Amino acid sequence: MRAVLAPEALEAIVDVLRRRDWRVIAPTVRDKAIVYEEIASAAELPVGWKDVQGPGSYRLERRDDEARFGYAVGPQSWKRELLAPSVRLLQIKRTNGSLEAAKDDAERKRTAFFGVRPCEVAAIKIQDRVLVGGPYADEDYLARRKRSFIIAVNCGEPAANCFCASMGTGPKAEDGYDLVLTEITDGSHRFLAETGTDEGAELLAELAQQPATDADVAAAQAVTDGARERMGITLEREGVHELLLDNLEHPRYDDVAARCLACTNCTLACPTCFCTTIDDVNDLSGESAGRVRRWDSCFTLQYSEMHGGGTRRETKSRYRQWLTHKLSTWHDQFDTLGCVGCGRCITWCPVGIDIREEVAAIRATQEAKS
Numbered sequence: 001m002r003a004v005l006a007p008e009a010l011e012a013i014v015d016v017l018r019r020r021d022w023r024v025i026a027p028t029v030r031d032k033a034i035v036y037e038e039i040a041s042a043a044e045l046p047v048g049w050k051d052v053q054g055p056g057s058y059r060l061e062r063r064d065d066e067a068r069f070g071y072a073v074g075p076q077s078w079k080r081e082l083l084a085p086s087v088r089l090l091q092i093k094r095t096n097g098s099l100e101a102a103k104d105d106a107e108r109k110r111t112a113f114f115g116v117r118p119c120e121v122a123a124i125k126i127q128d129r130v131l132v133g134g135p136y137a138d139e140d141y142l143a144r145r146k147r148s149f150i151i152a153v154n155c156g157e158p159a160a161n162c163f164c165a166s167m168g169t170g171p172k173a174e175d176g177y178d179l180v181l182t183e184i185t186d187g188s189h190r191f192l193a194e195t196g197t198d199e200g201a202e203l204l205a206e207l208a209q210q211p212a213t214d215a216d217v218a219a220a221q222a223v224t225d226g227a228r229e230r231m232g233i234t235l236e237r238e239g240v241h242e243l244l245l246d247n248l249e250h251p252r253y254d255d256v257a258a259r260c261l262a263c264t265n266c267t268l269a270c271p272t273c274f275c276t277t278i279d280d281v282n283d284l285s286g287e288s289a290g291r292v293r294r295w296d297s298c299f300t301l302q303y304s305e306m307h308g309g310g311t312r313r314e315t316k317s318r319y320r321q322w323l324t325h326k327l328s329t330w331h332d333q334f335d336t337l338g339c340v341g342c343g344r345c346i347t348w349c350p351v352g353i354d355i356r357e358e359v360a361a362i363r364a365t366q367e368a369k370s
């Protein structure tokens with residue numbers, strides 16, 4: 001189903017979902033960045049803002065229109081809603097001499113993700129494959145995923161670090177959503193809405209709408225075509241799996257290690273990175289004990305700790321592990337690459353290390369040899 005919505009219909013979307021007692025998580029401006037938070041009104045969207053991104057830099061600027069989605073992705077991803085940064089796996093309390101296991105008290109409401117970009121839809125599909133697509137499903141992730149409802153928004157304003165077009169994950173979402181919107185600002189501000197599921201169609205049916213004409217569909221296509229053209233091909237996917245595995249001792253890894261701070265930002269901001277660790281937490285009185293899972297990163301020394309110490313003691317080996325996993329061995333494990341081209345690891349790297357540049361540098365020497 002397709003229809004055209006006026007900008008005011010976004011408020012109706014939020015109203016309908018909140019009347020159902022769903023949480024609505026959407027982009028909003030906080031601390032000079034666009035973050036994902038629960039909203040109560042579409043007025044909380046970043047109306048009239050755009051983001052200017054570069055390696056190691058990010059700032060918001062005013063647009064000269066009232067676009068609701070005139071920016072790319074910010075520091076957070078939907079990972080924090082599905083693979084939460086911290087999850088209590090177990091809590092045991094001593095009560096009157098006996099031990100009681102407390103139930104998980106995590107939020108159980110249905111949750112609408114409003115404003116999911118196509119690369120982020122692709123990242124969710126990758127995490128689905130990793131976390132619930134094998135023989136053992138991650139129960140917490142699965143429960144959160146089943147509660148989710150995805151309203152995607154196709155991209156018309158890629159940031160300088162976006163390269164979804166070269167990873168085949170955007171700027172137009174092909175599937176994986178309940179409803180997808182394309183914002184059209186060609187003089188008549190409107191949204192082309194397209195449904196992906198029956199639930200998406202039920203929501204659309206509750207909104208004031210106009211039939212979509214061929215001109216509306218063409219205008220929406222022009223939005224994503226324009227975004228694709230402005231992005232170009234920025235990471236050559238062809239042959240990258242073999243390229244990296246054939247160059248494990250490439251001198252470029254010494255170069256990047258001299259710049260990398262091993263700060264973990266890239267992995268925490270990445271929408272597909274899924275590494276976690278588990279902490280046991282006991283109180284001093286001995287009355288309560290718990291087990292907590294929290295995000296971890298392959299950039300820490302502790303991550304590969306075994307008897308005798310960490311196996312990746314140098315930053316060089318940690319960066320190489322990350323890059324080769326993203327673009328080579330991830331494919332061997334999960335039949336997909338581990339990168340969707342969102343650009344977050346470039347923008348939020350404090351020293352501006354750029355995955356596209358690192359791959360290109362290795363490829364350049366390979367091509368010079370052949």
Ligand code: SF4
Pocket residue numbers: 266269270271272273326338339340341342343344345346355
């Ligand atoms: S590796 Fe970088 S560009 Fe690729 S998905 Fe992760 S954060 Fe985005």
Ligand code: SF4
Pocket residue numbers: 259260261262263264265266267299345348349350351352353
């Ligand atoms: S590549 Fe950048 S963001 Fe990632 S660990 Fe190194 S310095 Fe931090």
